[in-house]
Amino acid sequence: MQQTTIGQVHLESILFFLLFVSGTLFITYWAAKRTRTTKEFYAAGRSITGFQNGLALAGDYMSAASFLGIAGLVSLKGYDGLIYSVGWLVGWPILTFLIAEPLRNLGKYTFADVVAYRLHQRPIRTAAATGSLITVLFYLIAQMVGAGTLIKLLFGLPYEIAIIIVGGLMISYVLFGGMLATTWVQIIKAVLLLGGATLLVILTLAQFGFNYGNLFNEAVTKYGDKFLEPGGLIANPLEAFSLGLALMFGTAGLPHILMRFYTVPDAKEARKSVFYATGFIGYFYILTVTIGFGAAVLVGQDIIAGIDKGGNMAAPLLAETLGGTPFLGFLSAVAFATILAVVAGLTLAGASALSHDLYVGVIRKGIANEKEEVRVAKAATLFLGVSAILLGIVFKGQNVAFMVGLAFAVAASANFPALLLSILWKRFTTKGAVASIYTGLALATGLIILSPTVWVDIIHSGDKKAIETKIKDIEKESKIKIDNLMAQRTTTKEQNTIDEMIKEEKQKASKAISNLKEQMPKPIFDMRNPGIISMSLSFVVGIIVSLIFRDKEAEKKFEDEKIRSFIGIGAE
Amino acid sequence: MTEGRRGVRIQEDPEFKTLVSQKTIISFVLTVLELFLYFGFIWLIAYNKPFLSSKFYGVITWGIPIAVGTIILSWILTGIYVLWANNKYDTMVKNIREKIG
Numbered sequence: 001m002q003q004t005t006i007g008q009v010h011l012e013s014i015l016f017f018l019l020f021v022s023g024t025l026f027i028t029y030w031a032a033k034r035t036r037t038t039k040e041f042y043a044a045g046r047s048i049t050g051f052q053n054g055l056a057l058a059g060d061y062m063s064a065a066s067f068l069g070i071a072g073l074v075s076l077k078g079y080d081g082l083i084y085s086v087g088w089l090v091g092w093p094i095l096t097f098l099i100a101e102p103l104r105n106l107g108k109y110t111f112a113d114v115v116a117y118r119l120h121q122r123p124i125r126t127a128a129a130t131g132s133l134i135t136v137l138f139y140l141i142a143q144m145v146g147a148g149t150l151i152k153l154l155f156g157l158p159y160e161i162a163i164i165i166v167g168g169l170m171i172s173y174v175l176f177g178g179m180l181a182t183t184w185v186q187i188i189k190a191v192l193l194l195g196g197a198t199l200l201v202i203l204t205l206a207q208f209g210f211n212y213g214n215l216f217n218e219a220v221t222k223y224g225d226k227f228l229e230p231g232g233l234i235a236n237p238l239e240a241f242s243l244g245l246a247l248m249f250g251t252a253g254l255p256h257i258l259m260r261f262y263t264v265p266d267a268k269e270a271r272k273s274v275f276y277a278t279g280f281i282g283y284f285y286i287l288t289v290t291i292g293f294g295a296a297v298l299v300g301q302d303i304i305a306g307i308d309k310g311g312n313m314a315a316p317l318l319a320e321t322l323g324g325t326p327f328l329g330f331l332s333a334v335a336f337a338t339i340l341a342v343v344a345g346l347t348l349a350g351a352s353a354l355s356h357d358l359y360v361g362v363i364r365k366g367i368a369n370e371k372e373e374v375r376v377a378k379a380a381t382l383f384l385g386v387s388a389i390l391l392g393i394v395f396k397g398q399n400v401a402f403m404v405g406l407a408f409a410v411a412a413s414a415n416f417p418a419l420l421l422s423i424l425w426k427r428f429t430t431k432g433a434v435a436s437i438y439t440g441l442a443l444a445t446g447l448i449i450l451s452p453t454v455w456v457d458i459i460h461s462g463d464k465k466a467i468e469t470k471i472k473d474i475e476k477e478s479k480i481k482i483d484n485l486m487a488q489r490t491t492t493k494e495q496n497t498i499d500e501m502i503k504e505e506k507q508k509a510s511k512a513i514s515n516l517k518e519q520m521p522k523p524i525f526d527m528r529n530p531g532i533i534s535m536s537l538s539f540v541v542g543i544i545v546s547l548i549f550r551d552k553e554a555e556k557k558f559e560d561e562k563i564r565s566f567i568g569i570g571a572e
Numbered sequence: 573m574t575e576g577r578r579g580v581r582i583q584e585d586p587e588f589k590t591l592v593s594q595k596t597i598i599s600f601v602l603t604v605l606e607l608f609l610y611f612g613f614i615w616l617i618a619y620n621k622p623f624l625s626s627k628f629y630g631v632i633t634w635g636i637p638i639a640v641g642t643i644i645l646s647w648i649l650t651g652i653y654v655l656w657a658n659n660k661y662d663t664m665v666k667n668i669r670e671k672i673g
Binding site: 079082083085086087089090092093094096097098101212213216217220225228229230237240241244248268271272274275278279282285286289559560562563566567568569 | 579582583588591592595598599602603606609610611613614617618619621624625629630631632633635636639640642643644646647649650651653654657658662665668669
């Protein structure tokens with residue numbers, strides 16, 4: 001077996017890591033002097049260009065989980081991993097066509113600004129902030145737990161220490177440097193990640209004469225035709241559509257992504273930034289998939305799965321194989337930077353929902369001065385950061401993979417429908433929006449809890465495991481019995497009787513197994529992705545409630561909203 | 573703010589009406605194309621695995637260019653929108669703003 005130094009502390013990775021940390025902390029120091037007003041804290045003074053914001057959006061979105069996770073999935077499952085990567089990109093065009101410009105023209109700092117534009121502030125802001133916070137919190141927990149585990153795998157650091165380092169740096173960036181520091185952390189991370197992945201792909205393709213055909217040929221020689229064919233990952237069509245909906249429209253409802261559109265000066269730059277972001281992210285996923293296939297061929301599935309069952313170490317292992325410890329060190333530091341950029345964006349989005357929407361919009365009824373709002377936003381940052389650290393430690397070793405799915409489901413079902421309807425539909429009302437947000441929120445969360453992912457795999461995991469063990473025992477016992485009978489069969493003349501006994505034993509075992517399978521805990525809602533139900537019903541409820549309870553005032557304001565939405569007159 | 577007579581003048585401006593309807597149509601058409609592209613891909617995975625598993629070139633299956641094509645076409649669609657908006661849309665916005673003052 002090939003030697004790997006993954007999980008050990010390398011001089012190289014520590015060096016790269018310290019370089020990144022000192023660089024970003026220096027930027028934070030520089031940004032802190034430029035972060036005094038709310039516009040500076042939430043929106044970097046709207047001073048970011050379209051190209052910069054494109055990079056920052058990519059840095060905000062491309063998580064370590066998708067980099068290491070998709071490369072790993074491709075290396076172990078082949079084509080099925082590629083299917084996933086497509087889903088992560090397709091929300092971006094929707095964001096471009098429907099959301100980016102009106103969002104920028106109508107809002108100030110949060111997407112709730114847009115939904116509340118012509119409706120009643122307090123109920124809308126309460127509902128929208130709840131949707132935002134739930135999305136951010138689940139996403140944040142998944143990122144923190146992932147960060148602890150990854151850093152433990154990469155550097156051999158204890159889980160809790162890793163979480164505290166990530167949390168501490170994240171709080172420093174956001175608390176002192178606000179959106180300006182967060183933006184530059186995300187830009188630097190995007191450049192490092194795209195650069196590192198590009199280098200890894202060049203080194204990989206160099207092994208195959210820069211010919212994808214050769215790479216695929218060797219992959220097929222090693223793992224068979226099946227490796228390049230869709231497999232069992234998506235078995236149920238309805239599940240596949242539901243997951244697709246959540247990924248696509250969830251992207252267009254993620255608060256930390258939406259918030260980034262306020263950092264550019266106008267709608268034109270917002271539009272440009274989402275075009276750049278889509279390009280960077282698409283390019284990144286194509287690189288990641290190549291890395292996955294490269295790792296399968298050059299490192300081998302046995303070694304990848306031997307270190308981490310989910311395949312998360314495929315990319316680092318490939319880096320080590322092709323570029324030695326220095327490259328492994330560099331890529332590990334990049335993974336660390338990746339995590340930091342994402343959690344910083346999430347924390348800022350959560351803090352803005354708490355301070356701008358809940359504190360100023362609801363508690364102070366929209367009246368608060370700059371100083372007070374910045375102070376509250378900073379307190380909210382500290383509160384969220386510390387909560388993220390604590391939750392990260394509490395959820396250690398738990399299965400949190402479903403939380404990213406939940407965050408996307410809530411974003412698609414609670415945030416996106418209200419945002420879209422408020423932009424497009426004249427008759428949308430306060431009651432309709434509130435009903436739509438809470439319907440989406442309750443259904444997405446509730447159905448995931450009742451789904452196989454949580455109800456069976458987490459809540460009833462004990463029962464499930466006990467039954468699985470029993471089944472294995474029966475299989476084992478029955479195999480021993482049959483083996484014994486087979487052995488007797490060769491020495492006796494009464495083969496027919498023994499054949500009969502073998503048949504009987506097989507029937508007995510399969511009956512016992514199917515009986516046990518009946519006792520398996522069953523999900524109350526038998527779908528892993530509720531998007532198709534929760535998102536559709538959120539739209540339906542929002543529309544029906546708006547039609548029943550008309551709001552002439554809101555309808556009248558729509559004409560005014562249209563002028564601002566389309567040509568940006570009055571936009572902040 | 574846009575309240576009052578200035579707002580009404582913009583609302584009734586024929587060029588503003590054209591702008592609203594053009595932008596709405598283009599956004600709608602491109603959204604439908606993107607939905608068609610992605611859910612077409614999902615539809616193939618769900619109902620036509622044999623096609624995706626059939627050979628495209630050498631050992632490479634049709635599934636691979638289709639998946640990568642979905643990513644690239646999605647980006648091209650965003651590009652088409654941005655190109656249109658940067659030229660046509662922004663010019664119309666500029667005209668209206670100048671006219672209304």
